[in-house]
Structure formats: structure tokens, C-alpha cells
Amino acid sequence: MERENRAVLTGKHFMLGDYACAEGAIAAGCRFFAGYPITPATEIAERMARRLPEVGGIYIQMEDELASMAAIIGASYAGVKAMTATSGPGFSLMQENIGLAAMTETPCVVVNIMRGGPSTGQPTKPGQQDVMQAKWGSHGDYEVIALSPASPQEMFDLTIECFNLSEAYRVPAFLLADEIVGHMRERVVIPRAEEIKIVNRKKPKVSPSEYLPYKASDDLVPPMACFGEGYHVHITGLTHDERGYPQTDSIEVQRDLIMRICDKIRKNADKIIKVKDFMLEDAEIAVVAYGIASRSALSAVRKAREKGIRAGLLRLITIWPFAEKIIAELATRVKALVVPEMNYGQVVREVERMAKGTPVYFLPKFGEEPHRPFEILELIEKVKENG
């Protein structure tokens, strides 16, 4: 059957997480992909190489991840929604130009299908070890947005959300998935094109002679003129003023720019942040988890309830900006917080920062396999026994 709209494969699918991510990108309007093969993200590139030409988009396999990240910034500034996909080692290489994207406020999406690290680590095994790197990986002060999917359906949905947030706030947005979600096949429901919410970058409403590329109004996000539109913009990774011109020895310009590129996210955090909660209303023990670990956590919470323990789950969908207020409020209502994650302590530090005295119990997992529900259950039971 010929599909009316090849960009949106409306219907029910049994689909690989990595493929669902590629489909989400195309549905969101992504028409440029630059990447470099890396396990376990390669299937995204493969799907994009096959699918983008069908919708008139460009796929290019670059020489490395430094180039991939640079190319998507160039494509985005030329007016096309752009994405790359990688895993930890490639994400490390991308940090340089992630900083450039943050500094030049270039909308772009970076998918990181996390595997075990550090270094080459365990290429085919899952991990959640790049969460802090996603926030702090490039030098200097900046903010990003990062979302964490827990299913192939969310690989589709949250990739679209990444594009929308990236366009709305002119920031690099990350889909921080893990190998299991990337390589999992599950039911993915793709809605009709008109049911998908698409956000596009704000364009200037003034003439080129009046336009200041980095002058923002109250929302702190400047309208974006792209190359070829007659605005003659100068874009630089140097500290720049509202004209976009380098100002490398002004304290005020540096301060104003850094505050704005951070505050446009910080001040809109409540609008950006999404979480899901399960059985938290009367919970005395709250599990805080994201990605694949949240699926094991949900199972553990249900089993704890069966045993009469009032446990609940807060699933973080938005990792960055961090759900500070939500966790601070939760910490006032529960006796303890439990954080299982596939690393040796990353998001747990943020939870501890917001828990303000409420005990936080950490359950690390170093890779190889996800948390088993009974492992989380055992910790919940122990926490319960300790009162």
C-alpha cells in the first residue's frame, strides 16, 4: 500500500528502539543526519540512510563524531532540522561542538545510546553513565535539555520532543537512551501527521538592517535568521554581543550572554520538565529512576505493594534540566528515596542534593545487565525494615 505521507509511518509497528528514534526524527521534520557508526547507535544511522532519501533529506556519514556534530550545526544554521546519533565514545568527541551549539544557540538533536564505559568499555552492553557528561561535558557554563526514554514508543515520542524543545529554546537537546531501549523491539504506535505537535524555531520579524541576531525578548530566546535569508549574520563561538560580534574583553557582555543562555533553560525549567509518577500519593518509600532502570523499578514497586509496603516510583523523563522542585517536594513527603541507576552514582547525587536530609539509598549497576526487579525490591524491603 502506498503511504500518503512517507515522513510519518502512521500505524502500529513492532519496531526496534533505534528505528523508532529515526522515525521520530523524520516525523519531527529532521531532514539532515550526519553520523559515524558506533554500537549500539548504528541502527539509527542505517535507518536514516534508508529513509531520508525517501523524504528528500540528506544522510551523510562523516569521518568522525567531531565532524558529525559540526555538520549538524552547519545544517541547522542553513535552516534544516538536523540530528546525529552516537554512543559514549562518540559523545565524548562531540562535546567540543556541543559547546559551540550551546554558545551559538543552534537547535540540534544528539542521540546517545549509552553503553558501558569509560573509554571503549562494553560496546554491546547497556549503561547510564553519560548523564553527567551530558550536562557538564563541554567546557564553560551552559545549559542543555536531555530526555530519557524507557521504551521504543518513547524513542519515537521523545525524539520528536527533543526536536521541539531544541527548536523552541535554541539549545542542543539530547535523547539519552541506553542500549537496551535502543535494541529492544516493542509495539510502537505512530499517530497521523496532523496529530503530531511540531515546534519550529522563531524567525525574525524585522528587516535585516534592524535585526540583531542575539537580541532576545522576555523569553530569552532570540529569533533565528538562517544562512541565505539575507540577514548577513555572523556566528561565532567567541563571546559575542547582540550583533553577534566577538567581544572577548568585556565583563558585561560575557556575563549577559552566559546568564541568558543558562537562564533561558533554568527559568523555563517548569515548562520543560516532564516526569511520570506511579503510586506516589501515599508512598513512604519513593524510587527515583529513569530509562531502563525505571522499568525494573516499576516492577519492584508493584511487588512491594503486594507485600504491603507503601512504595512508589518517580520516573524522570526529563533528566536535564533536573526536576529539582519535584524531588525536593517529594522528599518532604516520604521517609526515604531509592535510586537505582546503571552507573556508580550520577543522578543519585542530584537527588541527594534536593533530598535535604531525607535518606537516599543508591543501587548501582555497572553494566552488562539491567537491575533485576528483585534487587530493587530487596533494597526497598531493607529500607522499610530500617524504618
Place this chain on the structure above:
Amino acid sequence: MGETQELVVHPLAKYLRMDRIPHIWCEGCGNGIILNCFIRALDELKIDLDKLVVVSGIGCMGRAAGYLNCDSFHTTHGRAIALATGIKLANPELKVVVLSGDGDLFAIGGNHFIHAARRNIDITVICANNFNYGMTGGQHGPTTPLDARTTTTPYGNIEHPFNLVHLAAAAGAVYVARWTALHVRRLTKSMEKALQKKGFTFIEVISPCPEIYGRYNKLGTALDMMKMYREISEIKHGCDPAKAEVSPKRIVVGEFVDLEKPTFEESVMQQIADVKKRISKGGI
């Protein structure tokens, strides 16, 4: 008070962001000459400034992008070509030019250069080669001649330099030329040719850095360096790029490569058209 005199505007001022002048370059630097040749080439070809994007990396020549009155991107160190690739592919209507230096393009950015040349991305790369890292105060780089003195080769350079035109030709560039900052008319014509030609075009410009490289190597003033270029340069069009010597004793200049092959953009657009045709016939 007398009558207000009408301000005389230079006929090429429209190509520059005059509110950013004076530039940061040292007296005697070749970068201004290269930029001058470039805007004269733009003027001669009547390039639409609304459809021109100049991309540069980091370094002295990297600042050139910011002086031009067109869309421009001053990128991270070494990444100008990779970013330019994204711009060109996303909007093939744009004329995309990379202006940068030898350290930026061939040390930290060397990998991007050879791969863009191999793919035949339709961009023009103009390299100001001053044989050292000027912006950071004169360290040796991938083009520094053997035995040359720099701040990081205080006992003489022991590394073998790249021959940039040989590298470009071997990597697949469709147009390769070398000039010095002395050859302003030939350089301008060469830029016009490169800008008109489809595919990956490359021009190396040997450029004086009298304040730093020249000082360390006792090459005299900027004028002395220009005189030296006149004495040791030799025009040899069509010379085998492998034999196009560049050394303190001899600089072979001219056009070395000028050939035709499909660009990446042409090929990818053809492929997209083919895929769409197959879809319409129910083949995919």
C-alpha cells in the same frame, strides 16, 4: 563651519562589515591581502552576498569570516570544513567558502580536509599558509619548514612539513592552486576560477607573518619577505603537485589540478530523485 564634505566610500566597502574595521591583523600580515583578493573576486563575479556563506576556523585567518558582510560562521578550531559541509548539503543554493589558516586546516582539521576533498563537497577552501601558529604566538605546525625556528622548535624544526597542494590533489580536490601574497592578480583570478568551479577547490596562499615567523627566522620586514617571494617563486602551471616544492629556497606556484568529477551534492540529489521515482512506481 565649512560645508560638510561627502564621505568617500570605498567601492568595495559593501563587502566588509565596516563597523568591525580596523582588523586585528599585524602590520605586514598577508591576511589582509588575501581578503582583498577575495572580495575583488566576489566583485568580479558579482556574487550574490545573500547567498554566500564564509566559514572559518580558529587562528589569525579565522577572523576573516567576521569581517565579511555576508552570512559567516567562525567555528571551533579545525572544524570549519565539517561545518561548511553541513551548510552546503542543507542548502545547496548557497556558495560556501572556507577561509582559514594552515594550522587550523591541516593539523587539528586535517582529517576533515581530506575527507571533504575525497567526497568532492562543492566548497572552496582558501588557506593562508604562514608556516606557523600566529595567533598563539608562533609555534610550529604541519607546514613549518625543516630547521625553521619557532617558539616550540627553539633548536630547529625536526618535523617534515606537508606539501598542501600535493595533499589536496591526492585527496581528490578538483582544483588546486598555490600563490603567494605577492601574486595578487593571479591569486584573484585563481579565486574567481575556484569560486565558479563545481566541487572541492583549494587554493594555498603563502602568506607573510613578519611579526612572528619572520622575526624568529630572521626574514626581515614584510617588504623583505615579499621580495623573497619574488626571488624564489616560480610559476609552473600544470606542475605535478608532488613536485611543487615549497621551501625557504623555492616556492613553485600556479594551477596544478583542474579536473571534472561529480560533486557529492549532485550525486546525493540524483540518488534522492531516483529513490522518489522508485517510490512513485511502487518499487520501495
